[in-house]
Amino acid sequence: MARTQGSRAEITGPLIREQALRLFARHGYAAVSMRQIASAVGVQAGALYTYTPDKQALLADLLSDHMTRLLGAWQDDPDRSPLDRLERFVRFHIAFSLDHPDSVFLSYMELRNLSPDNHAEIAALRRRYEDALACILRAGQAAGVMTVPDIRLTAMALIAMLTGVTNWYREGGRLDRSRVADIYWDLVKRAVGA
Amino acid sequence: MARTQGSRAEITGPLIREQALRLFARHGYAAVSMRQIASAVGVQAGALYTYTPDKQALLADLLSDHMTRLLGAWQDDPDRSPLDRLERFVRFHIAFSLDHPDSVFLSYMELRNLSPDNHAEIAALRRRYEDALACILRAGQAAGVMTVPDIRLTAMALIAMLTGVTNWYREGGRLDRSRVADIYWDLVKRAVGA
DNA sequence: GTCTATATATTGATAGAC
């Protein structure tokens, strides 16, 4: 198929998603216009509709992709000790959150702007991620190396605590990533009575 | 002064703030129009501008009031033991958050939509609240009843964890408020090595 | 695939009657 003049499909698609993510995270979904996204990409507004049926689908795709990548990146190993698994979860969650701060922010900021169907899909993925942590806590409790009064609440509490790192962490600040992870792991370890 | 026909200033003002808070929290600041707010209040859009110079000032007032009320409601007592003070902080923060879920949600969701001046004001109030907790942790550390590797990080981590309760708590659910507070206090107590 | 041009709706905010 002949190349159309000015066509750059290979890079425009990803670029739209990248810029939309950045702008949505910074200003909020409703506050960002399709023209702003197009301008950041370097095309006209009409060109966006070659890649997405509408604005809402663009948001839904970004959130869905984030949760899918998050779940795909987490590799648990039930053969390790519960404490080992928990430490790996803590360090993984912090690293992933700091690597994708815009996605993390968007993923629990803009759920309300999703249609019911899209919302249900994202909520289910989120729940699966909580389950991954709950599973470790349950194993630790069973093995007698953790004391967790309520598995479900503790899983949500710990995830909220760890995700909060994106609110204040700045590259080149007082603490580097590995030191931050050490401190969070220290807090988590004791919180679960280990 | 004579009463103007249809005038209900005593209730319209508070009602505007109440409905704006509810709508902003539910759909996001940018997604809510002045007409929607007016409609929820039961007046026409033009009438709102008797009470606020513009939409941005309405948001800034809501956030500023929330932080001021939060700081005003928290009563520390340096004469008590650090552990007592920490327990009171935990229970206070959970109760206040569950009493004002919309304000809590808005307060760390819509900071980005504030003008620089308004943003600086709210951020300073927020910092004062973190200081209130940091102060307790420092006292506990000094008294040897807590082990806190990093006071500032721990204060932010604990507040993030506690605030997260608004994301999942539902009245009439599996756990009641006092049981929820008990569990969070258990987590916090151990996290700080007490 | 991208552009220009445009249809259609909605926005924040203001003016003036009552």
Next chain:
DNA sequence: GTCTATCAATATATAGAC
């Protein structure tokens, strides 16, 4: 204090040229 009417700007989305 509230209403109606309205302005000017901006929104999403589409049609058709290239």
